[in-house]
Amino acid sequence: MATTARVETQHNMCPQAPSLVHPDHATLIALLDGSPLSLSHYLAWGLSAGGTLLDGLSVFMLGIAIPLLIHDMSLTPAQTGLLGAALVAGAVIGASLGGRLADRLGRKAVFLLDMGLLTLAAVIGALAWDPWLLVVTQLAAGIAIGMDFPVSSSYVAECMPHRERSHMMVATIACQSAGMLLAAVVALGLLHLSGSPQAWRLFFASEAVLAALFLVARLHLPESPRWLMGQGRNREAVHALENLVPEDRQKLETLATRLGDEIHHVSKLSRQSQPPGFGILFHPAYRRRTLLSTLPWLLMDVATYGVGLFTAVLLGSLHFGASAADPLARAEALAGGSGLIDISLLAGFLIGLWAVSRFGRIRMQLAGFAGMAAGMLVLLSSTLLDGGAAHHVALVFAGFVTFNLSMNMGPNSTTYILPAELFPTQVRATAAGFAAACAKVGATAGVFLLPLIKSALGVASVLALMAVVSLLGLASTWLFRIEGHGRTLEEHHSEDLP
Template sequence: MSSSIIDDQPYGRFHRKLFFLSAGGPFLDGYILSVIGVAITGATRELGLTSLAEGLVGAAALVGVLVGGFVFGWVTDRVGRQVMYTIDLIALVAASALSLFVTEAWQLVLLRFIAGVAVGADYPIATSLLAEWLPVHRRGRTMGALVAAWFVGASASYAVGYLVAAAGGEDLWNWVLASAAVPGLIILLARIGTPESPRWLLRHDRPQDAAEAIRTAFGRYPTEQELARLAETEPAKNSRLSDVFTGGYLRRTLFVGGFWFCQVAPAFAIWTFYPVILGAYGFEAGDTALLWSMVVSLVTLAGCVPCIRWVETYGRRPVIIWTFVGVSASMAALGSFPGMAAALAILLFVVNALAQGGGNILQWIYPTELFPTDIRASAVGVASAISRVGAAAGTYLLPVGLEAIGLGPTMLVGAGLSVIGTAMCVAWAPETKGQALHESAAVPPQSEVRAS
């Protein structure tokens, strides 16, 4: 494995700070997408929302994430990671704070859409910047840990919603939505001064700026030899968004977008309608729905923890395959025996949540490792956009499926999607553990020769 000053650098204070700042995006995503479930009842009563308007409010942020990831991934590859690293959060903070002044349904839909665009934009921005600064021996576990921040954000939104509801009731729904501006502003201010990715700078033929960025991060300038060695792995190149869909990268785009789709389509549907689904299995959630949703998020978070280490010890490929197997098996059991005891159903949902959490950590490892610097943010944006199509479809179709075909068949459809994801990973998932970023992104890499 060829190395560089970035790969040889010990994991230190700069990396830890950059991780926490980058994790702010997933945290806010989990918070913003989950907090609407807390606020929607009060908003519906005060604004007189119709069922159509409720659907638009619920879907607006998801659609925004799709648009933000697709558009601003490409923009980030053109103008740089650092400048976009703060602009997107300015929009998020503003949209969240303005929720305090909403008086009509269209205003709420628009603000939710803008907040979603900002979160979607942050996916390719923050993940690309972090991946391009990480040493090879810590890249997998650190990128995987970003996903855990999503569940921390979701749990935080349920906790805030529960406390606000206990203090002032549903009338404070706009304060619940506006609360996202507080962590958003903190993260925004902390991100100011973050150095640009030297890999991106070298791709744009700016070696002096790359040397300055390295000095800011590591406290010293690189030697001529160190900068030359890094430049060899990141030759100056201008690419187009279409490169994500051509040549050897097309299969990778289908892979990362496909497995992400198969993960989130059933997962978002279940997370959104947990009280309804559990009620169908005979479990009465009652007034504790918010607390139960928080518990589910924490269980899913617990599933992330061991896999964050396993992607470095056992590898990316076995982790994603076996977690898909766990999701497929648990959903197949739930679908095959819809009349099972509530306690057994809860146990299977716990298994499902643990497996989902473990597999989700690959959502930002593979897209950042399988594409080169000049199209990395674009690829992450495209993959996240594809995933949000799955999330929106799953969330919309689950209640339709429960009414049209019943509980068991609906769960079996989710199991079928997970089986497709399993097959996709068996066929296409490469092993990138221990590879330098430019090696895992090369086409065709040795890692895609599947072990027999």
């Protein structure tokens, strides 16, 4: 058996036994990180990104379905509010649960579980006969989508070549906006096909079909080699690796034989000193990383709801649905108008694909929060001018575009990447799930609290507050920053990083 080589030393703020890595593990990781981007990588990425695609599609479909449901099922205001909140509340539960399960059971197991749950929830939703059953199905759909978030970020981070990792991770979260655009096209087609307020059933049915297709396709997805090595399942890791790297199979088998059941562990903490569950995230070795991963993401999601207050103003001013008399026509107009707005979201991600890898996660997150604050201030100025926002559509549009571009080229991309990079394989999905759950808590707070502030103090006060929230996101990023730009996942745990 070859001797182990030290790749980490003890953390300077929190002395622990140094982590040791077997040189054959280092060889396998180097092969994975240095491999050329191939069709197998693209297929693995595409199947991983299915959850974020369906996240965007589900949110958009529900938004278009609610006006139809109000007409078709005579929803009360309470039922309407619960229906909208159930998806977000479920995501909080799902993100916390999915991350822990993915670290214990593996990435692929949770990929299959969440897509199976989403398929079931969408099928029952399409057949629902009662508003409360719809609330339950949306809660289940939210749990499924929330479970997928930490698994997809962890899997893509662990399986993609090092030089392409940031591109592929930004592309993964960009599928959220792509899902919204896909939903707009599908919704418009189904509304024309159905010609009935019950078209909402077709919305959920289409979601079920897509989820089922991803479920079947994911059966062929290889497990993450890094996760398998972290469990000491090195022969399985080599077999998974064969799908991703152009290396001689016999050489890989030889490495697996030498490794036996040796566990690949790269961390600032030894295995014996790691607190259980979420406790490790608040250990001094990782507390700063946890704060960097969670606070900015939470604040971003709060601010995101603030700009949503102006969606109706912009669409109404551009005559999307303003004069439509029946719910079907209004739904068609809303789908078309919202789809146009979502193009700016996707454009921001496309900029992020180039900029995040070039300038680094922290710089882009700082710049993005600054741009979000600027966008909010532009929207605020539109409310203070004569005639209000409805008479200054160009200014409102400029604020929308500035906010959405800044958010998606910055924090909406980087907050998804950072948890997957900052934590070791054994707790990577747990950390990503905790961060995503905190973000959804921020979104929930925005959904419930901002309308109350708007009612009491007015829209201008909300927009001013959201500008402050964006600046707090900038400040928290700067305060807890860890710039590991250009490092491999394993190098993120060397002692020169906090």
